[in-house]
Amino acid sequence: MELLAPAKNLTSAKAVFSCGADAVYFGGKKFGARAYADNFDENEILSLIDYAHIFGKRAYMTVNTLLKDAELERMLYQTIEPLYRHGLDAVLVQDFGVFSFLRQHFPELPIHTSTQMNVTSRHGAALLKNAGASRIVLARELSIAEMAAIHEAVDVEFEVFVHGALCVCYSGQCLMSSMIGGRSGNRGACGQACRLAYEVKDAKEKTVKAPGAYPLSPKDLCGIDDLYALKKAGVASLKIEGRMKSLSYAATVTEVYREYIDRSDEAQYFVEEKDRRRLLDAGNRNGFTNAYYYRRNDTAMMAYTNSAHKRSAEEEPQLTPLKLPVSAKVSVLAGAPLSVSFYAAESVPNVANVGESHGATPLAAARTKPTSEADIISKLQKTGDYPFVLTEVTVDGADTSF
Numbered sequence: 001m002e003l004l005a006p007a008k009n010l011t012s013a014k015a016v017f018s019c020g021a022d023a024v025y026f027g028g029k030k031f032g033a034r035a036y037a038d039n040f041d042e043n044e045i046l047s048l049i050d051y052a053h054i055f056g057k058r059a060y061m062t063v064n065t066l067l068k069d070a071e072l073e074r075m076l077y078q079t080i081e082p083l084y085r086h087g088l089d090a091v092l093v094q095d096f097g098v099f100s101f102l103r104q105h106f107p108e109l110p111i112h113t114s115t116q117m118n119v120t121s122r123h124g125a126a127l128l129k130n131a132g133a134s135r136i137v138l139a140r141e142l143s144i145a146e147m148a149a150i151h152e153a154v155d156v157e158f159e160v161f162v163h164g165a166l167c168v169c170y171s172g173q174c175l176m177s178s179m180i181g182g183r184s185g186n187r188g189a190c191g192q193a194c195r196l197a198y199e200v201k202d203a204k205e206k207t208v209k210a211p212g213a214y215p216l217s218p219k220d221l222c223g224i225d226d227l228y229a230l231k232k233a234g235v236a237s238l239k240i241e242g243r244m245k246s247l248s249y250a251a252t253v254t255e256v257y258r259e260y261i262d263r264s265d266e267a268q269y270f271v272e273e274k275d276r277r278r279l280l281d282a283g284n285r286n287g288f289t290n291a292y293y294y295r296r297n298d299t300a301m302m303a304y305t306n307s308a309h310k311r312s313a314e315e316e317p318q319l320t321p322l323k324l325p326v327s328a329k330v331s332v333l334a335g336a337p338l339s340v341s342f343y344a345a346e347s348v349p350n351v352a353n354v355g356e357s358h359g360a361t362p363l364a365a366a367r368t369k370p371t372s373e374a375d376i377i378s379k380l381q382k383t384g385d386y387p388f389v390l391t392e393v394t395v396d397g398a399d400t401s402f
Contacts, residue, residue: 164241
């Protein structure tokens with residue numbers, strides 16, 4: 001199964017890739033359901049696409065708000081066109097008008113339908129597949145058994161949420177924030193009214209005793225125990241929620257899920273207590289729930305006494321930037337131009353086998369201090385922030401030229 005992690009900026013994208021994410025989802029400056037996240041400008045998106053593809057990873061852009069007619073007609077094409085040409089891997093869409101527009105103007109662009117499209121049956125899945133969807137993000141309210149039934153009936157990729165915040169509303173279709181505070185969740189501006197404290201009253205306005213002050217705030221989802229069940233149900237992609245959360249949250253959760261997705265022996269599969277603690281410390285709302293995987297609307301899935309996203313800073317993930325192994329052949333023969341060739345390892349995906357650079361003028365012969373092989377290797381190994389590491393350097397002509 002693909003592990004899909006949130007990226008609120010380029011730094012967090014690189015972090016979750018280094019922690020094992022196969023793909024990231026992110027928002028641009030327009031049309032994303034997290035308008036208050038950092039989000040990416042066009043140049044940052046282009047850089048992200050390049051970075052992802054070097055490592056054989058994927059980048060999906062959220063275009064999952066409801067658009068106004070003027071935005072659809074004047075802004076959407078200009079936003080998507082340069083990213084499409086650069087190799088954007090997919091867009092996530094809620095608005096069927098946006099879906100149709102993208103199918104018409106960018107026919108080769110994969111479209112993933114957002115969980116906000118509320119696909120809860122084989123009929124909805126079949127409709128969207130026939131319309132051209134390459135992946136469907138199922139509604140969050142489905143059980144694993146319902147996921148399996150849809151997968152058996154419709155041959156299309158399915159993605160589900162596996163960790164992170166749950167909405168009290170129906171799979172993101174919320175009008176509460178808009179009605180109370182004028183901030184529409186379907187325009188990316190949710191004010192999280194469900195996370196506030198409320199009194200519960202009956203029809204006669206009499207206060208009813210409730211389990212806590214936060215009756216509308218669900219706990220966060222945690223599916224770490226259910227990975228094999230999700231795999232058997234035909235799930236292709238596991239999605240971590242969290243584009244508004246910290247880099248350490250996204251990196252820690254990604255790292256833990258990567259480890260358990262890669263455990264191959266189902267009979268020996270169990271989640272270690274230290275890893276449960278890591279997930280809790282990264283952030284939770286009064287604990288976790290795995291509803292709706294097996295249950296519906298039970299009180300155990302609600303936070304009740306504390307709706308804040310609590311986290312512990314005791315353990316920060318140790319992030320190691322991804323580097324691709326590259327070898328080099330260098331010619332520094334006196335009387336000939338400098339020549340450098342770089343070779344990617346055969347195991348590295350999506351990278352050309354060789355890159356070459358040649359000097360314009362012949363190198364001068366050394367008189368007193370020729371350039372040594374050690375000097376050349378030392379200079380070439382300074383790859384800095386570039387995503388490459390030189391593992392082997394062969395030098396021809398050392399100690400002959402300056």
